[in-house]
Amino acid sequence: MTNVQAWNKMEDLHRRGLVRSIGVSSFRSEDIEELAKMWTFKPSINQIEVHPYCFHDPRMLKMAETCKKYDIAISPFTSLAPITRFSGGPVDGVVKRIGDAKAISSAQVFLSWANERTGGGPIITTASKEWQYQQILDSIDVELAHAELADIDNAGRKGGIKGKYTLPDWDAL
Numbered sequence: 469m470t471n472v473q474a475w476n477k478m479e480d481l482h483r484r485g486l487v488r489s490i491g492v493s494s495f496r497s498e499d500i501e502e503l504a505k506m507w508t509f510k511p512s513i514n515q516i517e518v519h520p521y522c523f524h525d526p527r528m529l530k531m532a533e534t535c536k537k538y539d540i541a542i543s544p545f546t547s548l549a550p551i552t553r554f555s556g557g558p559v560d561g562v563v564k565r566i567g568d569a570k571a572i573s574s575a576q577v578f579l580s581w582a583n584e585r586t587g588g589g590p591i592i593t594t595a596s597k598e599w600q601y602q603q604i605l606d607s608i609d610v611e612l613a614h615a616e617l618a619d620i621d622n623a624g625r626k627g628g629i630k631g632k633y634t635l636p637d638w639d640a641l
């Protein structure tokens with residue numbers, strides 16, 4: 469099924485009052501533009517992988533611009549990948565320094581960074597332990613300074629998209 473066919477079905481659910489809002493996931497800028505040619509109801513949200521190792525990629529930035537143009541919220545997922553999948557990368561030290569200074573964990577710094585960089589979109593995360601849930605909830609109140617956000621951005625860029633860290637599987641679509 470193509471994106472357009474799937475969207476027609478989603479709109480039908482919306483029209484029938486079975487869902488309040490409808491959204492997309494891992495959509496690139498061009499996917500959104502293609503949908504924009506035919507949608508009656510625009511997506512309320514684009515769920516997408518967001519962490520410092522991928523969000524500087526030009527394709528991600530273009531996606532973010534297009535979401536802004538159509539007032540589509542970006543909902544980050546896999547924002548803890550620098551801890552769970554890519555530990556040992558260049559953001560680790562920077563994020564630990566920022567977390568230590570605020571007496572919060574690196575996970576809380578990453579979640580706050582993702583929230584800030586996507587303009588406050590709802591973060592999708594998960595946890596297997598109660599203390600992790602508590603940290604996730606407490607991260608809502610964390611505020612990062614502009615300089616702290618920039619330090620994380622710069623460290624993320626050093627990860628390199630052609631190296632160990634990759635975007636969502638857009639090239640394989």
Ligand SMILES: NC(=O)c1ccc[n+]([C@@H]2O[C@H](COP(=O)([O-])OP(=O)(O)OC[C@H]3O[C@@H](n4cnc5c(N)ncnc54)[C@H](OP(=O)(O)O)[C@@H]3O)[C@@H](O)[C@H]2O)c1
Pocket residue numbers: 493494515516545546547548549551552573575576592593594595596597599600601603604
């Ligand atoms: N829409 C989509 O296409 C899409 C794609 C991917 C994922 N998702 C959804 O997004 C959600 C999150 O996925 P994700 O696993 O990629 O998210 P994530 O936020 O990057 O990682 C979550 C994992 O981080 C660890 N964690 C949680 N809190 C922590 C803390 N305070 N300190 C240290 N580690 C912590 C836990 O791993 P441990 O339990 O191993 O410690 C947890 O399972 C899931 O519900 C998933 O279904 C959606």
